Amino acid sequence: xxxxxxxxxxxxxxxxxxxxxxxxxxxxxxxxxxxxxxxxxxxxxxxxxxxxxxxxxxxxxxxxxxxxxxxxxxxxxxxxxxxxxxxxxxxxxxxxxxxxxxxxxxxxxxxxxxxxxxxxxxxxxxxxxxxxxxxxxxxxxxxxxxxxxxxxxxxxxxxxxxxxxxxxxxxxxxxxxxxxxxxxxxxxxxxxxxxxxxxxxxxxxxxxxxxxxxxxxxxxxxxxxxxxxxxxxxxxxxxxxxxxxxxxxxxxxxxxxxxxxxxxxxxxxxxxxxxxxxxxxxxxxxxxxxxxxxxxxxxxxxxxxxxxxxxxxxxxxxxxxxxxxxxxxxxxxxxxxxxxxxxxxxxxxxxxxxxxxxxxxxxxxxxxxxxxxxxxxxxxxxxxxxxxxxxxxxxxxxxxxxxxxxxxxxxxxxxxxxxxxxxxxxxxxxxxxxxxxxxxxxxxxxxxxxxxxxxxxxxxxxxxxxxxxxxxxxxxxxxxxxxxxxxxxxxxxxxxxxxxxxxxxxxxxxxxxxxxxxxxxxxxxxxxxxxxxxxxxxxxxxxxxxxxxxxxxxxxxxxxxxxxxxxxxxxxxxxxxxxxxxxxxxxxxxxxxxxxxxxxxxxxxxxxxxxxxxxxxxxxxxxxxxxxxxxxxxxxxxxxxxxxxxxxxxxxx
Numbered sequence: 001x002x003x004x005x006x007x008x009x010x011x012x013x014x015x016x017x018x019x020x021x022x023x024x025x026x027x028x029x030x031x032x033x034x035x036x037x038x039x040x041x042x043x044x045x046x047x048x049x050x051x052x053x054x055x056x057x058x059x060x061x062x063x064x065x066x067x068x069x070x071x072x073x074x075x076x077x078x079x080x081x082x083x084x085x086x087x088x089x090x091x092x093x094x095x096x097x098x099x100x101x102x103x104x105x106x107x108x109x110x111x112x113x114x115x116x117x118x119x120x121x122x123x124x125x126x127x128x129x130x131x132x133x134x135x136x137x138x139x140x141x142x143x144x145x146x147x148x149x150x151x152x153x154x155x156x157x158x159x160x161x162x163x164x165x166x167x168x169x170x171x172x173x174x175x176x177x178x179x180x181x182x183x184x185x186x187x188x189x190x191x192x193x194x195x196x197x198x199x200x201x202x203x204x205x206x207x208x209x210x211x212x213x214x215x216x217x218x219x220x221x222x223x224x225x226x227x228x229x230x231x232x233x234x235x236x237x238x239x240x241x242x243x244x245x246x247x248x249x250x251x252x253x254x255x256x257x258x259x260x261x262x263x264x265x266x267x268x269x270x271x272x273x274x275x276x277x278x279x280x281x282x283x284x285x286x287x288x289x290x291x292x293x294x295x296x297x298x299x300x301x302x303x304x305x306x307x308x309x310x311x312x313x314x315x316x317x318x319x320x321x322x323x324x325x326x327x328x329x330x331x332x333x334x335x336x337x338x339x340x341x342x343x344x345x346x347x348x349x350x351x352x353x354x355x356x357x358x359x360x361x362x363x364x365x366x367x368x369x370x371x372x373x374x375x376x377x378x379x380x381x382x383x384x385x386x387x388x389x390x391x392x393x394x395x396x397x398x399x400x401x402x403x404x405x406x407x408x409x410x411x412x413x414x415x416x417x418x419x420x421x422x423x424x425x426x427x428x429x430x431x432x433x434x435x436x437x438x439x440x441x442x443x444x445x446x447x448x449x450x451x452x453x454x455x456x457x458x459x460x461x462x463x464x465x466x467x468x469x470x471x472x473x474x475x476x477x478x479x480x481x482x483x484x485x486x487x488x489x490x491x492x493x494x495x496x497x498x499x500x501x502x503x504x505x506x507x508x509x510x511x512x513x514x515x516x517x518x519x520x521x522x523x524x525x526x527x528x529x530x531x532x533x534x535x536x537x538x539x540x541x542x543x544x545x546x547x548x549x550x551x552x553x554x555x556x557x558x559x560x561x562x563x564x565x566x567x568x569x570x571x572x573x574x575x576x577x578x579x580x581x582x583x584x585x586x587x588x589x590x591x592x593x594x595x596x597x598x599x600x601x602x603x604x605x606x607x608x609x610x611x612x613x614x615x616x617x618x619x620x621x622x623x624x625x626x627x628x629x630x631x632x633x634x635x636x637x638x639x640x641x642x643x644x645x646x647x648x649x650x651x652x653x
Contacts (some may be wrong), residue, residue: 002052002053002054002055002066002080002081002166003027003031003032003033003034003052003053003080003165003166003167003170003525004027004030004050004052004053004078004079004080004131004153004161004164004165004166005023005026005027005028005029005047005051005052005078005164005165005166005170005173005473006023006026006048006050006051006078006132006134006163006164006165006173007019007022007023007045007047007048007049007158007161007162007163007164007174007437007456008025008046008048008049008141008162008216009047009159009160009161009162009221010047010218011047011160011222011312012047012160012161014044015044015568016042016044016490017050017266019042019047019048019321020040020042020049021045022049022051022174022175022531023040023041023049023050023051024038024040024047024051024175026051026163026170026171026173027039027050027052027053027170027571028051028053029038029155029165029167029169029170029172029173030053030165030166030167030169030170030362031053032165032525032526032527032528033053033055033166033525034052034053034054034055034058034078034528035053035055035528036054036055036056036117037056037065038051038052038054039051039052039054039065039066039067039071039190040052040067041067041076041078043134043136046133046134046139046218047161047218048141049136049420050067050076050097050132051067051078052066052067052078052079054268054319055068055371055528055530056270056271057082057268057270057316057371057372057417057530058082058086058103058104058268058269059102059104059105059107060100060104060269060271061101061280062127063101063102063103063104063107064102064104064106064107064232064252065620066078066079066106068106068107068110069110069188069572070110070111070113070114070436071098071110071111071114071420072114072134073549074113074114074135074136074137075110075113075114075135075136075404076107076134076136077110077113077131077132077133077134078108078131079129079130079131079132079402080129080130080151080166081127081128081129081130081131081146081150081151082105082127082128082129082265082530083105083108083125083126083127083269084126084127084261084264084265084288084530084537085124085126085264086104086105086108086127087126087267087439089108089124089125090332091107091114093108093111093115095111096115098111098114098115101499102573105127105218105351109121109125109131112124112125113133113639115178116136118133118142118144118145118215119213119231119631122144122213122231122232123231123232125146125529126264126534126538126539127146128146128148128150128151128152128507128532128536129144129145129146129518130144130145130146130151130152130153130166130208131141131143131144132164135274136473136516136588138217139164139217139218139375140215140216140217140282141215141216141217142213142214142215142216143155143164143207143208143213143214143216143228144212144213144214144231144491145208145209145211145212146210146211147210147211147232147541148210148211148378148508148512148513148517148533148536148538148541149209149210149211149513149514149517149539150510150513150517150521150533151166151521152167152518152521153165153166153173153207153208153520154165154166154167154168154200154205154206154207154208155205155214155226156171156200156202156204156205156214157204157205157224158171158174158175158176158177159174159176159177159221160176160221160222161174161176162216162226163177166350167522168200168201168202168205168348169348171202171205179202179647180202180203180204181202181203181610181648182199182200182201182203183476183478183480183610184199184201184480184481184482185200185201185210185474185482185483185596186610186611186640187200187472187473187474187475187481187482187483188472188476188483188485189350189352189469189472189640190467190469190475190476190634190636190637190640191467191469191470191472192258192467192468192485192487192510192511192514192515192573192632193351193352193468193632193635193636193639194350194352194353194511194514194515195350195351195514196307196351196483196485196486196514197209197210197513197514199483200349201327201349201350201643201647202349202364206333208228209228209230209507210513211218211230211231211232211233211234211258211292212229212230212231212459213226213228213229213230214226214227214228214286214371219278226405227608228600232538233512233607234505234508234509235494235505235636237276237541237542237545237640238490238496238505238545239494239508241542241543241545241546242545242546242623243545243546243547243548244546245547250547250551251559251564253543254540254543254544254561254562254565255565255568257273257537257539257540257543258284258288258534258535258540258565259288259540260540261534261537261540262285262288262292262374262534263288263292264534264537265374265532265533265534266289266292266293266374268371268372269369270370270371270372270453271298271369271370272298272371272372272376273288273297273298273299273300273364273366273369273370273372273373273374274289274297274298274299274300274373274375275299275300275301275362275373275375275376275531276299276300276301276315276318276319276324277301277311277314277376278301278311278312278313278314278315278316278318279314279376279575280376280379280558280562280563280566280575280577281309281376281377281378281379281380281383281535281562282315282376282383282570283318283376283566283570283575284376284379284565284566284569285374285534285535286318286319286322286324286374287318287570288298288534288564289374289571289632290322290323290324290379290652296323296324296474297322297324297325298324298325298326298327298370299319299322299324299325299327299560300314300326300327300328300329300362300365300366300369300373301315301316301319301326301327301328301329301362302328302329302330302331302358302362302365303315303328303329303330303331304330304331304584304585305330305332306548306584306588308585309583309584309585310411312328313378314332314574314575314577315328317574318570318574318642319572320364321571322570327364327365327366327369328399329365331361333589333592333593333594334593335361336357336361336418336584336589336594337593337597338443339357339360339361339592340357340594340597340642341642342360342361342526343351343356343357343438343459343639343642344639344642344646344647345645345646346522346523346526347366347518347522348362348522348647349640349643350636350640350643350646350647351433351518351522351639352468352632352636352638352639352640353515353516353519354521354523354583354584354586354631354632354635355410355583356519356583357584358583359519359520359524360523360524360526363523363524363527363529363531364527366529367524367527367528367529368650370529371528371529371530371531372529372530372531372532373524373529373530373531374531374532374533374534375511375520375531375532375533376515376535377516377533377535377536378512378516378533378535378536378541378556379522379535379559380475380507380543380561381504381507381508381511381512381516382504382508382535382540382544383544383547383552383558383561383562384500384504384552384553384558384559385536385558385559385562386466386477386507386558387504387558388462388466389500389504389552389553389558390553390556390558392452392458392461392462392465392499392503393498393499393500394457394459394556395449395452395453395461396455396461396499397459399453404454404456407453407454408453408454409497410450410453410454411450411451411452411453411454412452413451414446414449414450414453414455417446417468418627425442425464429480441625447489448465451464451465451470452464454550459490459499459502460497460508461501461617462499462502462561463487465636466487466511467638468632468633468636469633474615475610475611475612475615475616476610476611476612477609477610477611485510486506486509486510487506487510491589493506498549499547500552500553501549506553508541517533520533540542545630547561550566562576562596562623563576569645586631586632587623587630587631588627590631590634590635591623591624591626592625595624598620598634599644601637601638601641602616602620602638602641603638604643604644605617608641608644610640610644611637611640611641616634616637619633619634620634
């Protein structure tokens with residue numbers, strides 16, 4: 001796992017030494033991603049500079065140093081990621097006559113390029129990666145990103161130069177880069193708490209979409225004519241892999257692929273462990289890991305004093321049953337407050353999934369013990385684990401019988417109920433209910449129900465549920481047309497027969513890479529911790545799309561297949577409980593210990609002149625008074641306001 005950066009400017013009059021300094025400066029901005037080694041490579045005649053920072057995971061020797069030149073001398077690679085099936089590819093290349101110097105996966109990658117070229121090498125790769133490849137023969141720069149978007153890759157313009165990097169902080173190191181706020185994406189950010197791909201917060205800088213390959217010649221840099229193409233896409237996957245399994249054989253197929261995916265991701269020359277929340281996905285990954293080794297695996301979890309957000313007891317119970325070496329971090333408000341000033345630096349652009357905080361603190365805690373951690377991310381999007389996957393269609397079928405006007409009036413009435421009253425009522429009733437029927441954070445869930453009962457279609461229900469600010473564009477000052485995302489464009493969604501499948505598709509191409517994977521990558525790599533995601537092995541994703549919907553959602557319960565597999569390792573009583581999610585009591589903290597910090601930031605709304613202060617301050621007042629629970633949309637604003645000074649600085653616009 002590493003950090004990559006570079007630039008291509010065929011018109012620049014830069015010496016090799018100047019290009020080398022540029023590559024080193026950009027790469028050094030990513031030292032946290034690769035604290036073990038650094039390198040650069042330049043082609044002065046082409047105006048090309050490659051920089052690299054290395055986190056040594058496989059082949060800790062100098063044989064893994066990057067940028068790496070292939071044996072033929074044609075290809076030069078700076079690469080961030082892991083090629084999990086590198087042993088299989090290595091064997092095929094050795095049988096074809098190739099001889100290797102070291103034991104790492106980067107050397108296998110460049111050997112594959114020598115033997116097969118770009119397209120076949122990307123097709124053969126099972127891994128997570130973002131890479132830049134220079135073809136010295138055709139003088140073409142290639143950028144590529146893994147299929148599901150686990151690893152980030154930004155690219156765009158700094159003056160006349162095409163620049164690329166794992167994170168925006170490296171782009172900002174280019175002397176010709178002048179950061180200019182991309183106001184057009186702010187509405188989408190406020191709706192979804194993250195900047196949606198392929199956009200970035202800066203004008204002229206984009207994210208390479210997952211599963212895409214971008215080839216750039218010097219002429220294209222001069223003409224600024226860039227266009228990426230997919231080498232793998234979710235749209236093609238869902239079209240090609242229609243349901244064909246019966247529930248009789250599906251568990252064996254999922255089990256086989258999952259065990260292989262986990263085993264491949266346990267390949268490491270440094271210590272590794274697993275994030276364990278006690279939920280279905282992380283418990284299953286931990287169980288398969290522990291079953292794959294005679295040694296005790298290391299498990300890591302985070303706990304809160306607030307029982308509505310605390311899963312540490314469940315995680316500890318699963319760890320005891322599996323016999324792992326378990327480590328627990330207890331979080332208090334003071335720890336959260338201490339880490340908040342670091343968030344703009346860690347995430348580089350506005351990012352407002354509040355679970356970024358426990359994820360960052362857990363990553364720091366875990367890095368004290370291991371260098372690699374597996375996670376359970378992806379299970380919800382691939383196998384149908386979010387509450388909306390099970391509820392939206394049922395709510396629509398029942399509510400659609402009621403006239404729209406009546407439903408909207410009911411929604412307004414429910415929204416008027418004070419959150420404190422709702423929580424108190426449910427708390428009293430919960431004592432008489434069995435644990436699995438109890439509702440966690442009832443005020444938040446009731447607010448979501450109130451927001452969707454007045455929807456005119458099930459698609460509108462889904463869009464409402466995944467939106468923080470329901471109508472964010474008027475908040476952005478200035479006459480800027482908002483961007484269109486996949487959630488706004490019905491033509492971008494494949495023709496799928498069920499609402500469940502449409503929701504899963506949208507979650508996988510938007511929420512997963514733009515929010516979940518961004519959150520985990522930036523948090524973990526900020527401390528040089530590599531995270532690996534076995535449930536996003538593309539073979540497992542393709543298999544999941546061959547499964548009928550009732551293998552994912554059955555009797556109103558999500559992730560049926562994963563639950564059934566987990567019960568082979570862990571008693572159902574330890575893991576079958578309502579989904580909690582990985583959050584923190586942000587609403588009460590904003591009314592309490594975080595209030596001074598929040599009000600300081602909100603006081604800068606007028607001087608920043610980017611967002612309309614009036615509706616934001618109105619919502620803040622309602623939240624403080626307990627009339628609404630608005631921590632999510634308020635956190636979006638606070639995250640943006642805290643990013644602005646460092647992200648725009650003197651170039652604010």
